[in-house]
Amino acid sequence: MSAALRAEGLSKHFGGFRANDAISLTLAQGARHALIGPNGAGKTTFVNLLTGVYPPSSGEVYLGAERITALSQHRRVQRGLARTFQINSLFAGLTVLESVAIAICQRRGLGGVWAREVRRFPDVEREARELLQRLRLEEEAERETRQLAYGKQRLLEVALGLATHPRVLLLDEPASGIPAAESREMFEVIAALPREVSILFIEHDMDLVFRFAERISVLVAGRLLTEGSPEQVANDARVRQVYLGEALP
Amino acid sequence: MRGSVVRAWQRWRSRAARGALLGPLDVGLWTLPLAGYFVFPDYLVLGSQMLIAGLFALSLDLCLGYAGVVSLGHAAFFGTGAYTAGLLALHGWQEPLSGLAAAAGMAALVGYSTSFLVVDARGLSRLMVTLGIGLLLHEVANRASSVTGGTDGLSGLEPSALLGHFRFELSGKTAYVYCAGVGLSGFVLARRVVQSPFGLALRGVRENASRMPALGVPVRRRLIAVYTLAAALAGVAGALSAQTTAFVGLESLGFERSASVLIMLVLGGTGRLYGAWLGSCAFLLLQQLLSEQSPAFWQFWLGLLVVGISLFARGGLLGVFAQLRAALGARRSRRRPPTSAEAPGHGA
Amino acid sequence: MGILGVVFDGIAYGSLLFLISVGLSVTLGLMNVVNLAHGAFAMFGGYLSVWLTASWGVPFLGTLPLVLGAGAIVGAVAERLLYRRLYAASHLDQVLFTIGLTFMAVATATFFWGPTQQRVALPEFLRGQVEVFGLGLGAYRLFLVGIVIVITLALGAWIEHTRYGAQLRAAVDNPQVSAGLGIPVHRVFSAAFALGSALGALGGALGIELLGLDPNFAFEYLVYFLLVVSVGGAGSMRGTALGALVLGLSDVAGKYYVPELGGFIIYALMIVLLSLFPAGLRGRRA
DSSP, X not given: OOOSEEEEEEEEEETTEEEEEEEEEEEOTTOEEEEEOOTTSSHHHHHHHHHXXXXXXXXXXXXXXXXXXXXXXXXXXXXXXXXXXXXXXXOTTSBHHHHHHHXXXXXXXXXXXXXXXXXXXXXXXXXXXXXXXXXXXXXXTTSBGGGSOHHHHHHHHHHHHHTTOOSEEEEESTTTTSOHHHHHHHHHHHHTSOTTSEEEEEOOOHHHHHHHOSEEEEEETTEEEEEEOHHHHHHOHHHHHHHHTOOOO | OHHHHHHHHHHHHHHHHTTOSXXXXXXXXXXXXXXXXXXXXXXXXXXXHHHHHHHHHHHXXXXXIITOOOOSOXXXXXXXXXXXXXXXXXXXXXXXXXXXXXXXXXXXXXXXXXXXXXXXXXXXXXXXXXXXXXXXXXXXXXXXXXXXXXXXXXXXXXXXXXXXXXXXXXTOHHHHHHHHHHHHHHHHHHHHHHHSXXXXXXXXXXXXXXXXXXXXXXXXXXXXXXXXXXXXXXXXXXXHHHHHHTEEOGGXXXXXXXXXXXXXXXXXXXTSSHHHHHHHHHHHHHHHHHTTTOHHHHHHHHHHHHHXXXXXXXXXXXXXXXXXXXXXXXXXXXHSOOOTTTSTTSOO | OOHHHHXXXXXXXXXXXXXXXXXXXXXXHHHOOOOTTHHHHHHHHHHHHHHHHXXXXXXXXXXXXXXXXXXXXXXXXXHHHXXXXXXXXXHHHHHHHHHHHHHHHHHHHHHHHOSSOOOOOOOXXXXXXXXXXXXXXXXXXXXXXXXXXXXXXXXXXXXXXXXXXXXXXXXXXXXXXXXXXXXXXXXXXXXXXXXXXXXXXXXXXXXXXXXXXXXXXXXXXXXXXXXXXXXHOBTOHHHHHHHHHHHHHHHHHHHHHOTTTTTHHHHHHHHHHHHHOTTOTTOSBO
C-alpha cells in the first residue's frame, strides 16, 4: 500500500539561498506526523512545495501512487491534498458559513453553476453546518469573518482545509497565536479527525507535539536532520543541540 | 382574505431575506422606472440614457465589485456592442432584439479573447493591459473608418419595430420601455449570478484571491468567465445605445467612456448591484445640471467629487446610506429607555 | 528622411518621455501609488512656461529653471497634503483620486487658457537644423537630447554617490527595513516625489514644441507615460530609460513607415511586452 504523501529529494533554491535541500519524507496512511524545527528551517517552504505554491528546484511529490509534482495548486486540492496557513488567510468580508460553502460547492462540482442560487442546494448548507459543528464554530456561522475572535479564526482556517474533504491535510502551526487552553481544544478537534485523513502538522509547542504526534521529523536549515517516534526524537542528542542553540558539528 | 395576503407578503419578505431572486424591495425599486414613464414624460430620453448607463455600470460591477478586477478599458465592450448593432442595422438587419443578441455575442468574443491577458496580469500591469485593450480597439475603429465611419461615426441607424409592433418614435417612449425591459433582464441575470455558487466564488476571489486555489477553485477559469459575461452585458448596453440614439461614435470606445462608467459605479457603490443604477442616475443628473454652465465647470466638480469619494466615501452613496442607517440604529438603541427588567437594582 | 533621421527622432521623443516618466516610475516603484495625475504635473509645467513667456516676457530658456523649481514646490506640497493618504489605499482608490485630480487640473487649464493649442517662441539658435556628420538634425531636438543626457548623468551620479541617493535606493528596495535603520523614509518619499514632479514639469515645458500643449495633454499623454513605466519596470531608472527608448522609437518608426496603423503599434507592443514581462523589462514590482 503506497504512502499517503511522499516527498522525494525536494529542493528549493531562491537565488543562492537553499530554503529546502533534498528533503525526503513519507507520510503514512492515517498518520499523525509532526514536522518540527527552529524558525527559518524551511518548514513552510516545504509545505508550499508539497501543495504547489511554487515548483521545486528538483525532486518529486507523490500523492498516493500519483505523481503530482507538475500539478497546479487547485488540482492537487481536487485530488485530496489540503493545507492550512500559518498566518490566517481568510475571507474578511464573507461569513463563516459562506467561506466554508465555497470549498464545499467546488468539491461537489457546483463551483461553476451560475444559474441557481446557493440556497437551492440545501445539502451544501447542511454539510457546512455539520463541519462547523465539529469545529465548535456553529454559533459563528452567520458572523462576518473579520468580526471573529482570533482563536475562532484559527479554527475557521482549519475548517477551510477540512471542507475540501482531503485525504491528506497539512497543518501549518494551527495553534499559533492561540492561548494554551484554546490550543488544546484545537488539537482535540484535530485528534478527533478520522484515520482516513492523514495529517502532517508543523508545530512549535512541544507539549502539543509530544501529545498528538505519532511520528516526528526534524528540519534544520533546510535539511532533514532526523526522523522517528517521539521518544527517539526526544532522546536524540543532535535535536537537543539544535533546540538548546548549540552549533551543529 | 386579508390575513392570507399578509401571510403571503411575510413569506415573500422572509424568502427575500434568505436570498430569493426578487424581493419586495426589488419590485419596489423597479417600479421607479415605471413611475418615471408617467411622471416625467418629457425626460424619457434622459431616462433611457440612465438605464443604458446603469446596465453598463452593472456589467462593470460584476467584474470589479464582485471579482475585484479593476478595468480602465471596459468601454471596449460597450463600443464593440454598439458598432455591431449599428453595422447590422446599416446593412439591412434592423430587428432590434436579434441585434442585441449579436452585439452580446460579439462583445463576449472580444472579451473572451482578451480575458487571458487581463486575468494573468496583476496590479499595475493588469490596469495597463485593460487600458491598452481599450485604446487599441479605439485606434482600430479610428483607422477602419471605411467600416466604422471614423470620427464621423455611424448615423441614420433605424431599428425596425420592436416585437414587430412598437415603433421607435421621436418621443422616446418605445425606446424607454425597451431600455427598461432590457435593463431589468440584465439586473435579474446579474442577481442570479451573484447569488449562485459561481458568484460566491467570485466574492471569495475578491476577498482573498490567493486562498482560493487552496480550496480547489480554478481561479483563472472563474475570472475568464466573469470577464466574458461582463463584456457581453456591456455589449448589450452599447447596442441599446446605438439602437435608441440611432448613432454610434468613437467615444463609445474611448478612455473617457471607460473612466465615466468606473466613476458612476464607484459613486453608487461597488459590489451591491443597485450601486450601478444609483450611481448612473446620480452622475447623469449632475452632469445635466452642472454642464449647463460650461463643460469645464462640470469637469472640475466631477473631479472634486471623485477625489472626495476616494478619500471619504469609498462605499459610494450606498455605503454612505448604510453607515447612516447603522449610526441611526445605534443612536436609537442608546436612547431607548431601559425597561423595568433592565433597570438597576433587579437581580440577574 | 532616412532611417538615421527616424532613429534620431525616436531618440529625441524617447528622451522627452523618459524625462517626464522618471517621476512616475519613482512614485510607483517607491511608494506603490498609481499616479494617473502625473500628466497633469507635466501639463502644469507647460502652462507655467507659456504664462511666463506670454505675460512676463521671460525668454523660453529662462522659464526652464523656474518651471523646475515650481514643479518641485507643487510636488512637495501635493505629497504632504494629498498623496500621503494614498500610500495605504487600494489601487482603485488611487486611480480614482488621481483621475479626479486630473479632471480638476484639465478644467482649470481650460478655464484660464481655453481649449486651443499653446505655443512658445523658441530662441533663434534652437530653430532650424544643425549639420552633424553630414546629417541634418533638428536643433531643438538636439538640445532636448542634450539636456536629458545631462540631467540623467547628474541624477545617476547623485543616486550612486551621495548619501541621500543611497537612502533613496534603500527605501526603494525595502522601506520597512530602511525605516528600521533610521532612514527617514517619509522625507525620502517627499523629496523623491518633489524631484519627480519637477522633472515632469520641466518635461512638459520642453515638450510644448514636440508634443503641443492643450488641456487634453494631461490625459492624452498620460497613457504614454504609464506605458513607459509599466513596460520598463517601475522603480528602475534604467528600466524607465529602456522603456522610453523602446516606445519612442517604435512610435516614431511606426508613424513614419506604417502610418495607417497609427498608435495601434505601441498599444499592441505594450500589451505584448506586459504579457511577456509582467513586472516590466527591468522591474522589481509588478
